[in-house]
Amino acid sequence: MSTPNVVDVVIFGGGIAGLWTLARLRRAGYSAVLLESGALGGIQTIAAQGIIHGGTKYALSGAVSDATQAIGDMPQRWRNCLAGEGELDLSRVRVLSRHQYLWSTEGIGSRMTGFFASKLMRSRMSAVDGAERPEPFQSAAFKGSVYRLEEPVLDLPSLVAELARQQGDGCFSIQPERVQLDPADPGCLKIEMPTGLLTLQAQQLVLAAGAGNQALLKKLGRKTPQMQRRPLHMLMARGPLPRLYAHCLGASANPRLTITSYPLAENEAVWHLGGQVAESGVTRDEIEHIAAGKAELAALLPWLDLNDVSWAARRIDRAEIATPGGKRPDSWHVDSQQGVITAWPTKLAFAPCLATDVLRCLEQSGIKPGNGDCTALADLPRPPLAQPPWNEVKIWN
Numbered sequence: 001m002s003t004p005n006v007v008d009v010v011i012f013g014g015g016i017a018g019l020w021t022l023a024r025l026r027r028a029g030y031s032a033v034l035l036e037s038g039a040l041g042g043i044q045t046i047a048a049q050g051i052i053h054g055g056t057k058y059a060l061s062g063a064v065s066d067a068t069q070a071i072g073d074m075p076q077r078w079r080n081c082l083a084g085e086g087e088l089d090l091s092r093v094r095v096l097s098r099h100q101y102l103w104s105t106e107g108i109g110s111r112m113t114g115f116f117a118s119k120l121m122r123s124r125m126s127a128v129d130g131a132e133r134p135e136p137f138q139s140a141a142f143k144g145s146v147y148r149l150e151e152p153v154l155d156l157p158s159l160v161a162e163l164a165r166q167q168g169d170g171c172f173s174i175q176p177e178r179v180q181l182d183p184a185d186p187g188c189l190k191i192e193m194p195t196g197l198l199t200l201q202a203q204q205l206v207l208a209a210g211a212g213n214q215a216l217l218k219k220l221g222r223k224t225p226q227m228q229r230r231p232l233h234m235l236m237a238r239g240p241l242p243r244l245y246a247h248c249l250g251a252s253a254n255p256r257l258t259i260t261s262y263p264l265a266e267n268e269a270v271w272h273l274g275g276q277v278a279e280s281g282v283t284r285d286e287i288e289h290i291a292a293g294k295a296e297l298a299a300l301l302p303w304l305d306l307n308d309v310s311w312a313a314r315r316i317d318r319a320e321i322a323t324p325g326g327k328r329p330d331s332w333h334v335d336s337q338q339g340v341i342t343a344w345p346t347k348l349a350f351a352p353c354l355a356t357d358v359l360r361c362l363e364q365s366g367i368k369p370g371n372g373d374c375t376a377l378a379d380l381p382r383p384p385l386a387q388p389p390w391n392e393v394k395i396w397n
């Protein structure tokens, strides 16, 4: 007989980290529930560009870093899931593009020739010419080079909807101020319900709440691990735009511009613009930033007709493990200390590695799948699905 209100694991946060972990734990036989304070699909997850990186973009500086090594396996691991043959079945998730492109402008192309010819790069990408190129690079006015990377781009609303379809029965909506955490006994949660105080006993907490991990750690009286935020100012362009999934090579290791597209109607798409333009844009206000985005597209793709395109800008922070100097961490981070696992994926693409590490931490702590009973949680509402950023825009400029 199972004891009421006892589960093996309580996960906080329903972004990619929490949803993937919930799915893996339940598949492994653990009784696990996920508590979400906002919407399933999270804050960063639904705002991401959906690229399952294989590390090529990080090798742009010419040096192979730890990040390049760690991320190299990710596209295949995700492709297995998308084919229904991996650790999760994501065969119903829509893939926006099976590959993405790197393009160089005329000036930078020759400088990078040696790099592209390197053995590492030859195995990861191939030059494409003529009709093989995506539409914007078929213009006679384009003088640079285009390379294809075998790295897929996912439809994130469809990924989130599918994970919610599979795992929604284990996900519950909470108001953080109504959840009491006990630093002396982290597995003992008290949730204020309309009917009274519900005690939920877990063997382990998993904090997968993105930027929310900081407040949860504070509630638990923990000073570590420490988190950092790296702000971005993303741009969106909406109108009669072709489908494009491409990074423009810049002078630094970070792409000058990363474009992903989301089709809205037959002749309408949203372009999501990231890369260096989003990093440097954090000091600009919305109007200045949109002007900078227009100027960047006019400089890089001057033959593109942007007359019927409208624009929006949106600020968002990446939440990650703190690093010296606030640099981008090389990989995902999972920290296990006295009944609490704290995790940040750093990249959506790393969610499978994060979940594998959570399972490993549970095994190392001697926590085995047991019987749980969380029927009392049924009185809690279910979290809604997060909306993609272009659906949240009130005014397009």
Ligand SMILES: Cc1cc2nc3c(=O)[nH]c(=O)nc-3n(C[C@H](O)[C@H](O)[C@H](O)COP(=O)(O)OP(=O)(O)OC[C@H]3O[C@@H](n4cnc5c(N)ncnc54)[C@H](O)[C@@H]3O)c2cc1C
Pocket: 012, 013, 014, 015, 016, 017, 018, 035, 036, 037, 038, 039, 040, 041, 042, 043, 044, 045, 046, 047, 048, 049, 050, 051, 052, 053, 174, 176, 208, 209, 210, 211, 212, 213, 215, 216, 232, 234, 274, 316, 317, 318, 343, 344, 345, 346, 347, 348, 349, 350
């Ligand atoms: C603009 C942008 C573009 C990106 N593009 C890419 C990309 O193309 N490819 C890639 O691999 N990565 C990309 N990333 C990185 C990727 O999005 C993140 O690493 C990943 O989504 C983080 O997932 P998460 O689950 O940790 O956090 P989130 O998605 O932020 O989810 C955290 C969840 O926790 C909830 N929460 C917070 N506090 C609490 C609480 N107290 N209790 C319960 N729940 C709580 C939040 O409501 C939220 O739902 C991008 C990031 C950004 C910002």
